[in-house]
Amino acid sequence: MITRVIHGIVGLLIVLSSFQDLNGSDDLRVIELNLRNLTPVNARGYLMPLMESFSSNINRSTFHTAEIRKGFDIYIGMKAIAAIIPDEHRTFSAVSPASNSTEHTATVVGDQGNGDFPDGFNWKIVPIMIPQVNVGNIFGTQFFIRYLPSTKFDDKIGTLDVFGGGITHSLSQYLPEIPLYFAVQGLYQYAKLGTIFELTGTVYNFLASTRFAGLTLYGGLGYENTDLNVRYNYSPSTEQSATPDTTATRITFNESFEEHFRATVGMSLQFIIFNLNADYSFGNMHVATVGLGISI
Numbered sequence: 001m002i003t004r005v006i007h008g009i010v011g012l013l014i015v016l017s018s019f020q021d022l023n024g025s026d027d028l029r030v031i032e033l034n035l036r037n038l039t040p041v042n043a044r045g046y047l048m049p050l051m052e053s054f055s056s057n058i059n060r061s062t063f064h065t066a067e068i069r070k071g072f073d074i075y076i077g078m079k080a081i082a083a084i085i086p087d088e089h090r091t092f093s094a095v096s097p098a099s100n101s102t103e104h105t106a107t108v109v110g111d112q113g114n115g116d117f118p119d120g121f122n123w124k125i126v127p128i129m130i131p132q133v134n135v136g137n138i139f140g141t142q143f144f145i146r147y148l149p150s151t152k153f154d155d156k157i158g159t160l161d162v163f164g165g166g167i168t169h170s171l172s173q174y175l176p177e178i179p180l181y182f183a184v185q186g187l188y189q190y191a192k193l194g195t196i197f198e199l200t201g202t203v204y205n206f207l208a209s210t211r212f213a214g215l216t217l218y219g220g221l222g223y224e225n226t227d228l229n230v231r232y233n234y235s236p237s238t239e240q241s242a243t244p245d246t247t248a249t250r251i252t253f254n255e256s257f258e259e260h261f262r263a264t265v266g267m268s269l270q271f272i273i274f275n276l277n278a279d280y281s282f283g284n285m286h287v288a289t290v291g292l293g294i295s296i
Helices: 002-018 026-035 040-058
Strands: 073-084 091-095 102-106 125-138 141-152 159-170 181-193 197-212 215-234 249-271 274-282 287-295
Touching (some): 026 040, 026 215, 040 073, 040 125, 040 181, 040 197, 040 215, 040 249, 125 159, 249 287
Antiparallel strands (some): 091 102, 141 159, 159 181, 181 197
């Protein structure tokens, strides 16, 4: 477990160092080409780890404290988020269209494909980055938005669009003064990855934190529900071509991910106006995050 946490944090640091605003993605384009030869059943199995990782990433790193201070408060920051791929997500059981037999082959995050099935990309983590702005406070309530225009991080991810927002409401204001802070949070998000994935999701969190000078220890329990729409062109052939096939069949399917229980633990450091936080979430998919921002 500790090595997975370290691996996730190191991966996030690599993402932070390689962030770039470009267009297009080689890997995402290859995924689109690979999907042309996959039936909807096999496409679902091939993409499942990426779909679940994408869903988990979008819904994470929405808080770094449960404390909502009195008066005007603003936070502007960037969240680097990485879903850590478990070994069992690297392969799936595919059905051969020719023989109708079952074959064990690589998912999109796996390694070598079996027979005519496509290779994976051998990814250990699936990282993204999302800006977030928090503004408050009105009657113990803080509002936040997350917005990212069409942006590419590296060739593993592709172009990502994110828009969402929510509120965090203090429960501590109704309780006697103790060195613990409690809050509840709700948010709605929309995200799009390339031309393949489109996602909408809702998340509800219960937050708790305690502060020692500039150090805050925090945690949360969450419930989330995400609907993900997948679209691709199905045009089976023996050769791949970058030229669009006008005779291809447009395939669309939906996948829902629901987590009844997800736990997050983390810590944040405040130095003057700068805030650095890191946390780790335990759920259907484990996720590591690092955030850096300005808090006034």
